[in-house]
Amino acid sequence: MPKLLLVGVGELGLPYLIAAKRLQASVGLVETPSRAALLRDLVDEVFPVAGTAEEQWSEAALGAAARWSPDGVLALGEPQVLAAALTAERHGLPGPSLGAAVVSRNKALQRAVFAAAGLPQPAFTVTERLGAAADWAAERLPVVVKPLSSSGSSGVELVPDGAAWADAVGRRDGEGRLLVESAVTGPEFSWEGLVRDGRVLLGNVTEKETGPAPYFVEVAHRVGTAAPAAVTAGQHLGRQVVEALGMRTGIVHLEFRLTADGPAIIEVAVRTPGDSIMDAVGLVHGLDLYEAVVRLALGLPTPAVERARQLRCSASLFPTAAPGRVVAVHGTADLRGRPGVARVHVGVRPGDAVGPVRCSADRPAAVLVEAADPESLEKAVADVRATLLIETEPIL
Template sequence: MQRLLLVGVGLTGRPYAAAARRLGVLVHAVETAERAESLAGEVDDITVCRGGSDELWAEAASAAVRTARPDGVVAFSEPHVLAAALIQDELGLPGPSLRAASLSRNKALQRARFAAAGIGQPGYLVTERLGDVGAWAAEHFPVVVKPLSSAGSAGVELVQDAQAYGETAARRACEGRLLVEQAVTGPEFSWEALVRDGKVWFANLTAKETTGPPYFVETQHRTAVEVDDATRVTVSELGTDVVEAMGMRTGIVHLEFRLTERGPAVMEVAVRTPGDRLMDLLALAYDVDWYEMVVRMALGMELPEPPRGPVRYAASYLPTGNTGVVTAVEGFDSILAHPCVVDAEVTVGPGDVIAPARSSGERVGQVVLVAEDRAGLESALDYVRRTLVVTTGHGGEVPRHG
């Protein structure tokens, strides 16, 4: 019987374990102590990780391998990518490649690699102190400041002018190395692809909506988005170029980019599970379990024929809230009863305080929707946005759209 090593599980990584078990595969999970207990009955073995750093995940993954050699390895989220890649490389197992994993964990390395490959992206600098590159920033305002290794828009911030830049430089003086990029404008998308042996098996285009500047927190995703033929070719070529530049071999790729007047500009790329329930949206849209496909590729199993296109249309809505104390949550039962709503959650209630959303962890809920056609999906999204209302003490309401 084959054995899968699952590095990190969290909440939305559990379908990897479920898929492996459906395939008759043993699952050895690596997880922190606070999450390990909740996995009882869902996996066969657990190795406890002593913390959340890349190094400690690698330590725990190496310990798991000493217990039992896996036949495949899957990384759940960003901090798990390098640990999984090291084991894949050591044992000669399918995986993204150490190069792809290293690039996934460092946005500055991505910028350097894509510049060398001639892939469209913003102008940028890497700096230990924002104040040291104020002159460069002044020539490129507005600029975006971001950490080298983060997820969920954490630490991403638009800076409009010299005064704001000086304030940001002072506020983030102790943060260490940062990336400063020229801001680019245009519709934002993500490209999700399953790649085997360097070739794209199947890919999807997702349209994104955000809160906009200064923090660009994502508030909505529509999978299987429809674009014109020229754009479709452009996106396909971009994805192929990124996969080649990264040295991506086998696994999942999540590429974020904007379509600017000068062509596509890469925001970032990762070789791990995309967030915001995108894996669920992809399964709903294409009738293919993307978690299972990742497990199959990791274990060298046969894949089915790729989908010919979407069979349904799916979206997620991720509202943010105006600041204040929550006084009421209205409409939740109504949206949950809507035939297009697959799942919904509101994470605040009366008495909770809503702060300005600066990362994905500060949104106030999520709604997953699916419809048989695009018009039905848009109608359902409009209903959810109008019906789900979170009122704060100063009179503000959710949703607040980007």
């Protein structure tokens, strides 16, 4: 029975746990005691982590591996990526490589590595204090300001002009080290790659729809719909990024914009994407992507991945609501009964306050749909948006 060490299961990790069990793997879970308690019956061993700092995840994962000798180690979230990569390295297990994990954790390191490899990306500068980058930014406005190691779009801000720059400096000068980039324009995509020993087994291009500036929070992901030119550019860039990172084994999630001059890298992560992209890509390829990732981590064969073809289209949607107090949620049951609707989740109830969507966690609902072709998918997307309505009233 293969042994899988899961470093942090988080809120999205259940499908991985189920996939591991289906493969009859024994699962050891490194988790906080409170979260582990909820999953105690589903796992074979629990290794508690003393806190949620990256160093503490590493301490717990390395300790667990020393005692339990797993055949594979897998991290799902950002704070656990380094812990799992360190553990894989020490124990000779499949993994993205320590170098790829380190680079994945830091957007400024990504810029350095991609610049050296000659890959297309925005102009950038790293600054210890936002105000110190004023001259650099003035020549390149609009720019984007972002933390080096964050996710969920938190702290990512488009600065369109000089007045907005002064405002941003006023608010963020004391924030410490930041990355400032030229803002590139063009539609945005992601590329999901399943990789074994540096070879891409499956690459997928997803169309990303973001909400309004300045926060760019994702409101939809469409799989199986991208135009051929975008697919070709994404597949090529994905392979270049895998090589530049020194990525060995696992899943890569790359984000890029397709500008008038070709693709420009936004960022990359050597871990599972969020936003139900795993489910959306799985639906399109008739694959359990979670199982594929577990198989890669355990060094098991992945014949279904190698055979996979694009069969249909899918979309992961995040309906929004006007800021205010929720009066009613309409259309949930109606949607659930419709063909092609794979999942509907609404995270707010009447009486709850809904704020403006500044980061992914602010989004009040999530829906997953599938369709035979891009045209039918667009109809399904419009249908979801017209049916699921979160009615709010202003908070006075």
